[in-house]
Amino acid sequence: DIQMTQSPSSLSASVGDRVTITCQASQDISNYLNWYQQKPGKAPKLLNYDASTLETGVPSRFSGSGSGTEFTFTISSLQPEDIATYYCQQYDNLPVTFGPGTKVDIK
């Protein structure tokens, strides 16, 4: 199975800060990498797919990049409504696997 790791596991930042989350795959997954946002008590929401494509309707302050084994997800200006846990997910190989998540909150 492809192992996904994320760093940091949690972070605290101020409103307006630039926030970057890293996701690393245990082997080359090309660009088969998605990002989800999960708010407490809610279902996950797809934000970004194929490493760098923003899902329709998602604010442009969110962006993803990377390929191969290293990926980043950036919030260019953190907003209060962005408080959530963010997960990366690979679908290059079965089983689909998720990263352990990065919890983002406001300082």
Place this chain on the structure above:
Amino acid sequence: EVQLLESGGGLVPPGGSLRLSCTASGFTFSIYAMTWVRQAPGKGLEWVSGINGIGDNTYYAESVKGRFTVSRDNSKNTLYLQMNSLRAEDAAVYYCAKDDYDGNPSRFSNWGQGTLVTVSS
């Protein structure tokens, strides 16, 4: 608007069985793969199982293979997950999700609200 509504969760003793359902609306159900993802209390997301649009290809996580069976009834726009020989570690919120494609599980653009499965005597 895509809507997914899970049902069938509840309390079941270890070794017991449960069948989850996911009723879909707002899209042509039969042309999309569907998936089950679970989340144990306070934990991350774990992909459980997937099925292609016509239901002739199924996929499972190793942790549930041989115990869980995914199926779909396209005439009823409903996805199922039959869970047998349940273990304490199967306790979780189970989400159904719509894939953006047919075929192997890929990206999950719509999710249900989840149904809670508790395994305890």
